Amino acid sequence: MVKEIKTSNKSYFKCEECKFIYKDKKIAQECESYCKDYHSCNTELTKHSVRI
Numbered sequence: 001m002v003k004e005i006k007t008s009n010k011s012y013f014k015c016e017e018c019k020f021i022y023k024d025k026k027i028a029q030e031c032e033s034y035c036k037d038y039h040s041c042n043t044e045l046t047k048h049s050v051r052i
């Protein structure tokens with residue numbers, strides 16, 4: 001499950017498989033399903049990850 005992370009003024013979504021964090025829930029969900037299927041990361045998705 002994608003985990004929602006709330007900060008003081010924003011929400012982020014974390015892929016529980018690879019621990020990357022995204023602003024966009026849809027991308028986090030795509031990342032997680034990719035991670036589960038392939039057990040590796042899709043760089044097309046992880047390039048959208050953010051540091052918080």
Ligand SMILES: [Zn+2]
Nearest residue numbers: 015018031035
């Ligand atoms: Zn992932």
